[in-house]
Amino acid sequence: MSEIEIHYDVATGGDLDAHYARGESRPVTVVGNPVLHEPCADVTEFGDELGRLVSDLFVSMRTARGVGLAANQVGVPLRVFVYLCPESYERAGDELWHAGHVVNPVVEVSGDETGAHPEGCLSVPGARAVVPRAARVTVRGFDLAGHPVAIPGRDLLARCFQHETDHLNGRLYLDHLTAEGRRAALAEMGEPAYPVVPNPVADGAIRP
Numbered sequence: 001m002s003e004i005e006i007h008y009d010v011a012t013g014g015d016l017d018a019h020y021a022r023g024e025s026r027p028v029t030v031v032g033n034p035v036l037h038e039p040c041a042d043v044t045e046f047g048d049e050l051g052r053l054v055s056d057l058f059v060s061m062r063t064a065r066g067v068g069l070a071a072n073q074v075g076v077p078l079r080v081f082v083y084l085c086p087e088s089y090e091r092a093g094d095e096l097w098h099a100g101h102v103v104n105p106v107v108e109v110s111g112d113e114t115g116a117h118p119e120g121c122l123s124v125p126g127a128r129a130v131v132p133r134a135a136r137v138t139v140r141g142f143d144l145a146g147h148p149v150a151i152p153g154r155d156l157l158a159r160c161f162q163h164e165t166d167h168l169n170g171r172l173y174l175d176h177l178t179a180e181g182r183r184a185a186l187a188e189m190g191e192p193a194y195p196v197v198p199n200p201v202a203d204g205a206i207r208p
């Protein structure tokens, strides 16, 4: 990953090295954990704590080798996500990757082009399913300092913005699938290659 060329869409709080130096890796919540299935609260305090959360998200995303991570995926029910993601579905190492964070994000779709590509989620380890998404969007929100940001993205990056904003609205990509598609995706779940938060056990059932 150190070879890729990175464009910082939002660099408030420093570049990735600054976040990696400051942050700590946190385990990832998985489907069935209530924090993933309820809308997160708007961020209202733009202080040091938010900065630490964003750094922790970048480090946790690196640990889990994801291209995006929402705060409720580390158990924090606040509307903020980070990403390190290219636009091409090839995820080629020789293309430009985009990095940033967005606080209180809202996705605006541009045009009516859609793409149907396989999508996965660190909170549904091992599973993938095809989800149609808008191919071009702009995500609007705020940076760590509370300044407005508007970031356009297409293809995989657009999908990432939609996927992460869905997370903060309490939705997983599974919620876009048919009942059958959802069952198939859940059946594909396997052992994650990164630390996860054990789900609260009420009656032993995982309730996606």
Ligand SMILES: [Zn+2]
Binding pocket: 120, 121, 122, 123, 163, 167
């Ligand atoms: Zn996800």
